[in-house]
Amino acid sequence: MKQIFFTPGPAELYFTVKSHLKKALNEQVPSISHRSAQFQSIFQEAEENLRNLLDLPDNYHVFFTGSATEIWERIIQNLVAKRSYHYVNGAFSERFYRIAQELGRSPIVQTAPAGECALVDSSKISADTELIAFTQNETSTGVAHPLKDIYQVRQSHPNAIVAVDAVSTLPYMPLDYTQIDTAYFSVQKGFGLPAGLGVWLVNDRCLAKAEQLVKQQSIGSYHSLPSLLAKAQKHQTPETPNVLGIYLLAKVTGDMLTKGIDVIRNETKFKAGMMYQMLSEHAKFTPFVEKEEHRSKTVIVAETQNHSSKIIEELGQSQLLIGDGYGTFKGKHIRIANFPTHSKEQMILLIDKMSTIL
């Protein structure tokens, strides 16, 4: 019997991936040249599907990298000479801040208590801040930044670039890309694809900043924004990329368009609602994020009164896999992915099992 992965990434594959992979092998996609017309058409299909699915404005570009971790580094290299400001809600937003330090910048951090959302007190953001980093959906704690807070910060700091980590929330979260400057994700979470591909959405302001920065310092090489742009304009990548990953992204985003993004969003909310209700009613579970408006719909985190290993083990016996708490919360939390590939029936199955546990 197959397991169902409710782990928050790598996660369950989107339910159509297996058949697309079979077709890709029959069409010998892994052997085609990354400079061929066939590859260009795959790139273009992935890009156009993403544009439609996410409603990307025309002044945005779609670039591919090896991972979202790589994008953290590329953002700092290309968009920050000295000062970035990081709202930290957990381990992943914290790691982005550390990367800015490791790259020799002088980032400022505002750290929220665990399970809470950083207060958007924009008076703390100094005038020399070049980039403000939000992790819209913290995969480690299940905290989600309200979009209006992000947009408000951008309005009060029109000179800074606003970067949104959307790793574990897209395609669900209806971001207004005109109110931010760059967003990024990796494909092994909400898109249900094999890991090994990051997607970087970048507007023209970012490109202008990189063009300006390169006059005074190195902004990297093959994956600098100007280099990515030059190739993307030909529907290509600077390096030989994860061709198969881009192919699968094109196909799965096509399937999601057919299903309809509104259906995906409504189903996500419905499934999250059921799960949070069970967690709130269960004697041994408590949603970790107290404020409802800060609770992620796609990565649901609960306290377990230190019963995590027992729960994970028992669910595992029913082939239902969920995530342990992250870092210091190991054994104390559980984390449950609620991605587009998880059907209502699967989520109900998980909820039923969990509600009778302990």
Added chain:
Amino acid sequence: MKQIFFTPGPAELYFTVKSHLKKALNEQVPSISHRSAQFQSIFQEAEENLRNLLDLPDNYHVFFTGSATEIWERIIQNLVAKRSYHYVNGAFSERFYRIAQELGRSPIVQTAPAGECALVDSSKISADTELIAFTQNETSTGVAHPLKDIYQVRQSHPNAIVAVDAVSTLPYMPLDYTQIDTAYFSVQKGFGLPAGLGVWLVNDRCLAKAEQLVKQQSIGSYHSLPSLLAKAQKHQTPETPNVLGIYLLAKVTGDMLTKGIDVIRNETKFKAGMMYQMLSEHAKFTPFVEKEEHRSKTVIVAETQNHSSKIIEELGQSQLLIGDGYGTFKGKHIRIANFPTHSKEQMILLIDKMSTIL
């Protein structure tokens, strides 16, 4: 009818890949956590198989990146404060040199005429050179550096780190890793895997250099050598990697070990010998690399008296795909991959078709 890809990368998949991929899907490998014991065991299997296949010394480490292009950047970031020296035989060795420039270093270049091997005149290498870069097998021109020249340069410059681009020659080329310091490749060439994974082989001297360099400047972040090492010691990677790619690498290197590296090497030489003989005897073809000792066994390049497109088209009608000339040699050269997955029978089929062409 399936095509046979003799293109020099992405290339024909290793003949066992399809069945391994099927098994990976059945075992739900793309959904497992990159922090799980199951992933650690995949990483370990890939590493140990590579160690055995390539006869890697114990003071070497095996790291994974997104591409070999990424490794160019990481080599400069981690191993060069100011001065690298680049032997350039074609477009790819040239690109490595440019990356050193883009990262703000002051590299020196020695460029050979097209189709020739850079003369190893080590008196030109200044005393402040920290790294000497060889492209052992130039995929753009089919020029291969004799190994003895590489080893000799290292002996005459014991303080510099010697880096060998082995992108399109491994696992064929029997490198003596004790006589160099780092080598690297991408998996979509000689290993016959889907693109999207680079493999970086690094000895302890490189790690020591990075540990020293980080005291004075940034050496990057998640993919710095110390960061890669810290995770590799746990059979993990800093970021969520191309898990499926690492799995397939483990399986294909296992198959290659079963076949035997000596068999692979002998077959490679045999197939290359047949192809070069036909090229030399054919009225319209000439091997581009004049000196026999500089001719690559794995990427075979021939001049075509400007008939490349006609040849490529005619072979394509028989489902045999070969590469066009690279860059300015488009239309004037053809490039033929001779990788472990190409059987003697397939190579003979190609040679037969080519010998009656034009």
